[in-house]
Amino acid sequence: MSPHPRRQVTPPEVGEYSDLNQFDPVPVPKVETQCRHGTAARPMRELHGWHGDRHRDARDAIADAPGRHARDAPKHAGHDSLKLRMLLDPEARTAEHLRHRKAVEAYEARHATGHPGPQEAKQEQVPPESRDTLTSRLAKKWDSPESQQEERRRPERSWLPRADMVKAVSDSGILVTTIAVALGVASARWDAVAVGAATAVVSNVAWANRRWKEKHGHRPEDGAGD
Amino acid sequence: MGIDRKMEQATRTMLGHAMRHELDDLATLMRTVGNEALLGSIPLCLFASAYIAVDTSERWPTDADIREIAKLAASQSATELDISEREIYEYLSRVALGSEKVDDVFSDEGVVTVPLYTTANLLLGFRPRDKHWWEYLDQIWDAAEVADRTSLTVLPALMLRARKESSHSDDSD
Numbered sequence: 552m553s554p555h556p557r558r559q560v561t562p563p564e565v566g567e568y569s570d571l572n573q574f575d576p577v578p579v580p581k582v583e584t585q586c587r588h589g590t591a592a593r594p595m596r597e598l599h600g601w602h603g604d605r606h607r608d609a610r611d612a613i614a615d616a617p618g619r620h621a622r623d624a625p626k627h628a629g630h631d632s633l634k635l636r637m638l639l640d641p642e643a644r645t646a647e648h649l650r651h652r653k654a655v656e657a658y659e660a661r662h663a664t665g666h667p668g669p670q671e672a673k674q675e676q677v678p679p680e681s682r683d684t685l686t687s688r689l690a691k692k693w694d695s696p697e698s699q700q701e702e703r704r705r706p707e708r709s710w711l712p713r714a715d716m717v718k719a720v721s722d723s724g725i726l727v728t729t730i731a732v733a734l735g736v737a738s739a740r741w742d743a744v745a746v747g748a749a750t751a752v753v754s755n756v757a758w759a760n761r762r763w764k765e766k767h768g769h770r771p772e773d774g775a776g777d
Numbered sequence: 778m779g780i781d782r783k784m785e786q787a788t789r790t791m792l793g794h795a796m797r798h799e800l801d802d803l804a805t806l807m808r809t810v811g812n813e814a815l816l817g818s819i820p821l822c823l824f825a826s827a828y829i830a831v832d833t834s835e836r837w838p839t840d841a842d843i844r845e846i847a848k849l850a851a852s853q854s855a856t857e858l859d860i861s862e863r864e865i866y867e868y869l870s871r872v873a874l875g876s877e878k879v880d881d882v883f884s885d886e887g888v889v890t891v892p893l894y895t896t897a898n899l900l901l902g903f904r905p906r907d908k909h910w911w912e913y914l915d916q917i918w919d920a921a922e923v924a925d926r927t928s929l930t931v932l933p934a935l936m937l938r939a940r941k942e943s944s945h946s947d948d949s950d
Contacts, residue, residue, distance in 0.1 A: 689845045692833050693902045699855035702901060703797050707911050 721754035779925065780918050784817035789914060791818060795897035796856050796910065807889070815889055819879060822892035827873040828917045829899040843870050846899070854898040865895050 694702070725747055731737040787810045794803035807815055834842040843866060851862035864883075868891050871877045880888050904913040 689833060689849060693849045693853060696853065696855050699901050702910060703855060705909065707793060
């Protein structure tokens with residue numbers, strides 16, 4: 552395979568409009584765009600002589616063909632002959648203008664009958680595969696009717712989360728016990744105090760952990776244990 | 778976008794009734810909450826439905842995305858609410874994701890019901906599989922509050938992070 556990308560001369564998308572471009576060179580057939588040795592593609596033609604001694608005398612069929620000019624050929628005076636003729640010869644200029652005008656009018660007449668131009672035709676085209684992809688992408692996210700029905704029947708969560716409930720009960724217990732001990736209703740025993748303190752620590756840690764999770768959202772590592 | 782807890786509670790309850798097709802309860806609630814809470818629920822529904830549209834499209838929704846969302850929300854919702862694909866499309870494209878006001882686009886009867894019904898259908902249909910609709914709603918309100926406090930200069934960094942995470946998940950697939 553050639554290391555140089557072969558230059559593609561793309562023909563007009565809609566062939567019938569190509570007559571509007573009066574100065575477009577003749578499309579170059581692909582088969583002739585490579586040099587005889589097959590190692591150099593057309594864009595590098597200017598460098599043909601510098602591929603090494605082997606390519607020094609390489610010829611290009613298109614470049615040498617009479618009456619044909621390639622886009623990337625070295626520019627010389629002959630290329631400007633049309634422009635020069637237009638500049639110097641008012642009659643030729645008028646004739647060329649009229650010919651171009653006629654081509655434009657013909658195009659506009661066809662366009663007015665509802666025949667879409669290349670740009671319009673392109674805009675209307677939505678590749679069917681992209682439409683399918685979009686449909687499947689969004690439809691995939693849409694929940695199934697059965698699952699929706701199930702979700703509708705499910706009761707909303709309690710407004711008092713469980714960890715908060717545990718904390719509220721535990722804190723109330725500690726407060727009641729403290730007041731009872733202070734009033735002499737209950738006797739202060741160290742084992743009871745130890746159990747109460749442990750309960751308070753556990754409930755507060757659970758509550759704080761929940762608050763932290765609510766604040767920082769679900770991390771991937773939290774989901775691993777679920 | 779600061780979220781008023783009273784408005785949020787009323788909106789959530791209305792969405793629940795709409796989702797379960799408890800239209801009598803919804804009508805009673807609408808009468809009891811008063812005009813202020815009722816009108817306050819509209820911007821919340823607007824934000825929630827726009828959030829869901831962007832979230833599901835994973836980009837700023839194109840016209841084709843909105844049409845597809847409207848089609849799904851109108852034809853495949855278990856809520857059976859009286860809202861058409863056209864209304865959902867108009868609401869999303871012109872109001873929620875557009876710049877028009879809801880009362881410029883819909884008649885008086887639709888001003889509250891179209892945002893409410895659309896949001897209910899979208900919440901139920903597009904909620905993430907591992908979340909209940911009310912948890913998804915919590916996520917939306919949290920996002921609204923965080924976005925409100927965050928400078929727009931963070932946006933490029935967030936886009937980079939999203940891009941990186943999506944390429945990581947593509948690699949792991």
